[in-house]
Amino acid sequence: MVEKGIKIKIRHRDAVRLNFSKILLYAAMIGLACIMALPLVYVLGTAFKPIDELLKFPPVFFVKKPTLSNFSQLFLALDSSTVPFLRYLFNSVLVTALAVLGTIVVATMGGYAMSKLTVPFSKVLFTLVIIAMTFPGNVIQIPLYMIIKWLGLYNTYAALIVPKIAGAYGMFLMKQFCDQLPKPLLEAARIDGAGEFSIYMKIALPFLRPAWATLLVFTFTACWNDGAASLIYISDQSLRLLPVMLTAISENTNLARAGALAAASFIIMAPSLIIFILQQRRVMATMAHSGIK
């Protein structure tokens, strides 16, 4: 009896301690998560604040009376400019879609071949991939500008799309991921008479799905956020991208435009966020297994 009592007591103490450390753990996680996510939540929330809440000091964190007036203000503010908002939106959607599609096709084909087909000088190529990955892009911008002019891409959509497609990161990711694809599977398909291209389409692409979903998320975000390229390679205002418009608004911000700016920030940020949320499981799996961004 006594022994049993002691046992129960120990168990009870253990359980209490366990709960306490669990609570501490959750508190730490939630705290950290809040610090990480709050600025994002703040930016997203700001887009729906009416003007009096926007200008309040100290700033209010959560919106009290949500409104869509900032978005209509954004359209109004841009109505007076020479290039309509929808044109920027169209440019951004087109450029981003083509760049993302191109990157995925080039990277999956290249990575599959580097990993599973015999490519001459593949070691040299892979070294090149690594070097390109460690290079800050700013360093080669002047010659890049020159070659874009020389190729006749200056002031076309192609200047914003083509240079991005042969990215080193995509190639690296796909090659690493493809190394996990079992070779006998490919050989079986080859014996059954499948051509190399149909093996790529029917076996490699579905296998690589998490990897290219990840590449999709990253390339989408990079293109959608990148206004700098369209400032350098494009002189025609009507071919420029959304972030450029955001800069234009933010540069001559007066109080009335604060709402428009918040709405524009929301429009830039929301799509990346949505795509990430949709693909997050695949992104996480890919990042954990093959690699590094």
Place this chain on the structure above:
Amino acid sequence: MARSGRYMWREMRRRTLQGKIAWTGLLFVAPWIVGAALFFVYPLARSIILSVSEIENLRTFELNFVGLKWYHEAFFADIEFVPSLLSVSIDNLINLPLINIFALIVALLLNRKIKARGLFRSIFFLPVLLGTGFIMQQLLGQNVNAEAVGFARGLLIPDQLAAYIGQSGVNMIQSFLDRLTIVMWNSGVQILIYLSALQTISPALYEAARVDSASEWESFWLITLPMLAPMIQLNLVYTVIATFSMADNTVLEFIQWLAFETAEANAYEYSCAIGLIYCVFVLLVIGIIVLLTKRFVENAKEGG
């Protein structure tokens, strides 16, 4: 796959089965090769040539060889370049251990059995996605982030306390908080790498240690850390690359400014030279880190 290039080339000319597969392989990689050649290799070569030349005539792009003139100027004449390179490096090298320690701690926390682990993981990863690029620079410029941080500050440092510790104390805490934000916003990828490495450590090891009456603290230092050694090295290198290529550092801003925003004489050549110095410098830093951690990684391999 590991065949030499020359052998492959012979096979390809003879059109054997090996050669046929090699042709297909080449065809598959061709788009990438063309792209990389045009938009990376050629610009890089051109950049090296520019950095040792002087542009005679901007229209015809006539070049005169001037040797290491711009490199000399960068180190001995420019009063801004070396100090800003140093300050960027010091800043990043302070962040380097902080980011990795923070990432490791978060990974250890995430590795426990907790609910909604996936959700937390995604939240920690979000800044990787949204914390970079043009838009974030705009937002930072607009002080949106500063407001949000300031908001958190208001919670952390009440007015009474601020009055008590004085302005310098408040400044210290604020710079600490600023660094904390930077560290946290840059550790998303590292967290995932540590987490996946932690999940590959066999639980049997910990169990054996527990049977031998090792405390959790001891098994962290004797099991977890050595098992993570290769990943720690990888993460350190990754962190260096990531932090040194963030576009908001003063050296890269200076390069950008020279390239596109100034009409000064010889700005193009000088910008190329500085850019290359910067790249070589980053590679050196990576090399040093790999060398320093080499022993640690090898010891861990032998021990495990």
